[in-house]
Structure formats: C-alpha cells, structure tokens
Amino acid sequence: MQFDANRLLIGKTIIVAGGAGTLGRAFCEDIAAAGGHPIVADRDIDKARAIAASIGDRYDGAGIGAVALDITSTDSVEAMLAQVRADRGGIDAIVNSAYPRNKNYGRKFEDVSYEDFCENMSQHVAGIFLVSQKYYSHLQRYGEGGNIVNIASIYGIMAPRFEVYEDTSMTMPIEYAAIKSAVVHLTKYMAKYFFGKNIRVNCISPGGIFDSQPEKFLESYRKYSAGKGMLDKHDISGALVFLLSELSQFVNGQNLIVDDGYSL
Numbered sequence: 216m217q218f219d220a221n222r223l224l225i226g227k228t229i230i231v232a233g234g235a236g237t238l239g240r241a242f243c244e245d246i247a248a249a250g251g252h253p254i255v256a257d258r259d260i261d262k263a264r265a266i267a268a269s270i271g272d273r274y275d276g277a278g279i280g281a282v283a284l285d286i287t288s289t290d291s292v293e294a295m296l297a298q299v300r301a302d303r304g305g306i307d308a309i310v311n312s313a314y315p316r317n318k319n320y321g322r323k324f325e326d327v328s329y330e331d332f333c334e335n336m337s338q339h340v341a342g343i344f345l346v347s348q349k350y351y352s353h354l355q356r357y358g359e360g361g362n363i364v365n366i367a368s369i370y371g372i373m374a375p376r377f378e379v380y381e382d383t384s385m386t387m388p389i390e391y392a393a394i395k396s397a398v399v400h401l402t403k404y405m406a407k408y409f410f411g412k413n414i415r416v417n418c419i420s421p422g423g424i425f426d427s428q429p430e431k432f433l434e435s436y437r438k439y440s441a442g443k444g445m446l447d448k449h450d451i452s453g454a455l456v457f458l459l460s461e462l463s464q465f466v467n468g469q470n471l472i473v474d475d476g477y478s479l
Contacts, residue, residue: 222249222250223249223250223456223459223460223461223462224246224249224250224251224456224459224460225249225250226251226252227250227251227252227307227308227459228254228278228299228303228304228305228306228307228308229246229251229252229253229254229306229307229308229309229310230253230254230256230282230295230299230306230308230309230310231243231246231253231254231255231256231309231310231312232256232257232284232286232309232310232311232312232313232346233256233257233286233311233312233313233314234253234254234255234256234257234263234266234281234312235255235257235259235262235263235266236257236312236313236314237424237426237448238312238314238366238421238424238448238451239255239257239310239312239313240255240266240448241448241449241451241452242310242312242451242452242455243255243266243267243270243279244270244449244452245449245452245455245456246452246455246456246459247273247274247275247278247279248274249456249460251278251459252275252278252279252280253267253270253279254267254279254280254281254282254299254303255267255270255279255280255281255282256281256282256283256284256295256313257281257283257284257313258283258284258285260281260282260283263281263282263283264281266281267279267280267281280299280302280303282295282298282299283295284313286311286313286315286338286342286343286345286346287315287337287338287341287342287345289345289349292345292346292349293349296349296350296353300353300357305357305359306350306353306354306361307362308361308362308363308364308459309346309347309350309361309363309364310363310364310366310455310459311342311343311346311347311363311364311365311366311398312366313339313342313343313346314339315338315339315342316335316338316339316390317331317334317335317338319331320335320388320390321386321388322386322388323386324386324389327388327389327390331390332389332390332393335390335394336390336393336394336397339390339398340394340397340398340401343365343398343401344401347365347401347405347416350363351405351409351414354412354414355412359413360412360413360414361413361414361415362414362415362416362458362459363402363405363414363415363416363417364417364418364419364455364458364459365398365401365402365416365417365418365419366398366418366419366421367395367396367398367399367418367419367420367470368391368395368398368420368421369420369421369422369472369474369477369478370387370391370392370395370396371392371394371395371396371397371398371399371420372396372399372420372470372472372478373478375387375392376439378435379432379435379436379439380432380435381435383429383431383432384429385428385429385432395420398418399418399420399470402416402417402418402468402470403468406467406468407468415463415464415466415467416467416468417458417463417466417467417468417469417470417471418469418470418471419451419454419455419458419470419471419472419473420470420471420472420473420474420478421446421450421451421473421474422440422446422472422473422474422475422477422478423436423444423445423446423474423477424445424446424447424448424451425445425446425447425448428445433445436477439476439477440474440475440476440477441475441476442475443475444475446474450473451473453473454471454473457471458471
C-alpha cells in the first residue's frame with residue numbers, strides 16, 4: 216500500500232503542548248505539511264499566535280490555531296481542551312513537548328538544590344501527567360478515541376556521556392535525566408492503563424538537537440553518531456508524523472529512538 220506523505224494527517228486536529236518552543240514549532244510546521252491541523256498551545260500566547268499565523272500563510276490557515284496553555288495549571292489545561300473542542304469539534308491527538316523549567320535549571324550535579332530538583336521534576340513530569348490525564352477524561356466524556364505522543368530523550372534510556380561536555384561550560388542536568396526516564400515509563404503506564412479504550416500512547420526519544428552549541432561540543436558529540444551528529448529540529452518530525460498517523464495504528468506503549476545511532 217502506498218501513502219502520500221503530504222496527506223498522512225489530513226483533517227486531524229493535533230494539539231502541540233509547548234508549540235512555541237524550538238521543537239514544538241517544528242512539529243507544528245511538519246504536522247501542517249502532512250495535512251494536519253496543528254494547535255500551537257503555549258504559555259506565551261502572543262508567540263503561539265504569531266507562529267500559527269506564519270504556518271497558516273503557507274498551509275491551510277483555517278485549520279491552524281493557537282491557544283494559551285500552562286501545563287502546570289489544572290484550570291489552564293481544562294480551559295485549553297474545552298476551547299479546542301469548541302473551535303474544532305474534537306481532538307485527535309496531543310503532543311507533549313512543553314519543556315518547563317525554573318531559572319536555576321542546568322546547574323552541575325553538586326550545585327543543584329533539593330528545591331530546584333523538586334520544582335523542575337514537578338513542572339515537567341507532573342505537567343505531562345496533568346495534560347494526559349485531562350485529555351483522557353475529555354475523551355471518555357465524549358466517547359472518543361485519541362492519541363498521545365510524549366517527547367522523551369536518549370538520556371532517559373542511557374547514562375550521560377559526560378566526556379562530550381569536557382572543555383565547555385555545558386553539562387547534562389541531573390533533572391533532565393530523571394525527567395526523561397520518567398516520561399518513558401509514564402508512557403508505558405498510560406498505554407497499558409488505557410487498554411481497550413482506543414487511546415494510544417507512545418514517545419519519541421530524540422538525540423541532541425542543534426541549537427548553536429560550542430564547536431568543541433559538536434565535534435565530540437559527532438564522534439558517537441553514525442555521521443550527522445546533532446540533529447536538526449525537523450529531523451524528529453518523520454517519527455512524530457508516523458506515530459500520529461494511521462500507519463502506526465498498532466504501535467502502542469513504545470519509545471521510538473531518533474538519534475543517528477548516538478545511543479548505540
């Protein structure tokens with residue numbers, strides 16, 4: 216059977232939590248390119264609206280929207296779901312790509328305070344739980360099926376390669392490793408809990424995404440990859456479109472790794 220990549224998501228309304236972020240924006244753009252209707256959901260509603268308008272200029276603007284969303288607020292999540300349903304009539308999928316963190320995030324292991332660790336874990340992991348929980352309740356209320364894709368990381372499945380950070384000011388935050396490993400297992404938990412309810416849950420574990428990191432780091436990172444090294448933000452979208460489409464209708468509870476072989 217042949218498939219048109221430009222029509223894999225035709226007519227699907229897909230909320231991208233954190234849609235105004237680096238990866239989130241790329242996801243929204245590529246969902247639209249595959250015929251879907253992305254909803255840019257973000258705390259920064261002005262930025263979300265600007266991104267939705269920009270994508271709409273290139274694709275079907277009538278099917279692309281923006282909505283305010285704070286994944287750490289129950290009221291915000293519920294209001295977002297209600298608004299999207301009122302505007303679109305249904306919600307086919309949610310992509311959990313929001314990346315909340317406090318101002319102290321990114322410190323070295325010995326410099327992370329207990330309070331900062333707890334806050335960053337709570338915002339990110341509990342935020343994904345909250346969005347997924349409320350989406351599940353929403354689907355149950357209307358007797359519908361759905362699809363959840365969580366964004367994890369290779370550092371949720373492997374020990375950090377601290378050597379690639381040598382001679383740079385960068386590190387691999389302990390909160391990040393704890394958060395992303397939790398996201399992988401949260402995905403499996405929900406997939407099993409939703410058995411028989413026509414709701415699939417999968418996650419993607421990307422490798423590093425290029426964002427103007429120091430050349431020293433990029434060179435060190437590239438040595439562990441099959442060739443490219445750090446990925447472009449759009450390199451993840453093929454996996455995402457697959458998981459959002461009917462091509463993956465029997466894929467459930469899985470963690471799809473996209474890292475150019477870095478984790479091997």
